[in-house]
Amino acid sequence: MTGTGPSLALPTQLGISALTLLQFYSDAFQPYPLKRESNKPPSLMNTCRGEPKIPVDLRVKFRVTVMAVRRFFRKFFNRTSEPNDLAVRKFYNRTSELNDLRNHLTPVDIGHPGKMVLVTGPRQSGKSALLQEFCSRQRAGDYPGVPAFVDMREWSNIDPSKFWINLGASFEKSLQLKGKAPAKLGLKVFSMPKLRRLGLGLDVVSSKQDPIGRVMAGLEEYTSAMRMDMPGFLNGFPTIFIDEADALASWTRTAGGVQELDYLLRFLVRISKQENAANVVLASSENFFKKWLCDMEPFLGHKVVRASVGHFNEEEAKEFVRQGLQESDLNREGLEAEVLAIWDDVYAHYGGAIMLLYDLLHMALRSQPGEVCKNWEVAKQQCMNEATCLVEEGFHPNNMGKANKMVKAAAWTPDDWKNVVGAMAATEDGVLPFHSLSVSGLESMVRYNFLEYREPTGWDKDIKAISTPIFMPVTRAQHLAMRQVVTRPSRHN
Secondary structure, eight states, X not given: XXXXXXXXXXXXXXXXXXXXXXHHHHHHTSSSOOOOOSSSOOOGGGGOOSOOOOOHHHHHHHHHHHHHHHHHHHHHOOBOSSOOSSOOOOOOSOHHHHHHHHHHHSOSSTTOOOOEEEEEOOTTSSHHHHHHXXXXXXXXXXXXXXXXXXXXXXXXXXXXXXXXXXHHXXXXXXXXXXXXXXXXXXXXXXXXXXXXXXXXXXXXXTTOOSHHHHHHHXXXXXXXXXXXXXXXXXXXXXXXXXXXXXXGGGGGGSHXXXXXXXXXXXXXXXXXXXXXXXXXXXXXXXXXXXXXXXXXXXXXXXXXXXXEOOOOOHHHHHHHHHHHHHTSTTOOTXXXXXXXXXXXXXXXXXXXXXXXXXXXXXXXXXXOTTOHHHHHHHHHHHHHHHHHHHXXXXXXXXXXXXXXXXXXXXXXXXXXXXXXHHHHHTSSSSOEEGGGOOOTTHHHHHHTTSEEEEOOOSOOOSSOOOSSOEEEESSHHHHHHHHHHHHSOOSOO
């Protein structure tokens, strides 16, 4: 067993750990309990509604005190009464990406415009974790700026009015954290009389009850107040993060939603490019989200910086798994050796996809001694079955319906797909330069997630350096399935 320090728990009849109780009290004294914005388990208070009727000063002071106590206990008593098969999922090894993103989002001189950054990449590559980590470091004062984070996976954000409410609440949360600890922005936002009168900037127009008006006015007033202290403003723009931003396309299903989307996009362009007042970071797993976004009227002609997050390379993936084993309460003698014995086969099928590596960790930590190899064979077969089904499905484009507003009807033929499968199967890793495929319907294949499209951004560690756009299989297992399909007697002539 791994881990240090004794187990810390309340009397067993309470059925709750001390850390959970402290988490509850910490959240309970926040003015607006928010939906979770990370991949950590939600706290008890996240299920409650309404605002605790406690004076703001008392809430903030109590919250900071409790957070300090929590940090103390976490440092010296890092085990709970229940063993975890996995350590709490934490940010891992994206230092270069964080530095690049910070460089993009930090203004170098007064009057420089804000940036619009589009972060794309395959599913399970850690885009959300990257943005959440950047947001957390801004709130902690390690990075300049004040973040507002909205996750479009949250069902409520499909409603435009709820989107604005959640955006405003996230921004207000950041202001509280920034204001209580003098962060590296160069000023305490709570100490500014103007913002204190504005109720943290979110009640600028008290007569306006619509969330759009309140949040727009709040952000504009905040940035205006920041300009009164130029050194503070130079240290970082407010930053609006919208994760899985392709879900904004769902707003276009209603006439009112189309108008709301137009308002939002125009607001993002205006506050970043025209007023030089904020940064905007949009993330999406959809390969052609950039094209959809830049074709929207408010974005026409405006520069959008694109960064593509890849999976871990083999060295990073192996170290990630090794750390996951070492930090788990269920680790045992000899387990790491069992996992390393199957590693080459694992990477050949999973690559550096972080969620698949979590699946591997879960399987290994739940295996009895000597059974890791046997259990891996079962997981590998399931992985290959899914990949083979995806390849076979590509031969039947007429059976596919439109997935969402960004996806048009399938525009390739079975012969088109056959040519792609054959070309990718003939390569070492399935990667083909953009101009090497004279096949119609490639864009449609990407839109339906049968292929992956990447542009060179310097963030892709899982593939060889590229200087031109490329097409590649969605997963390593899909590439292996392509090789199997082309060696079988053809059923698709």
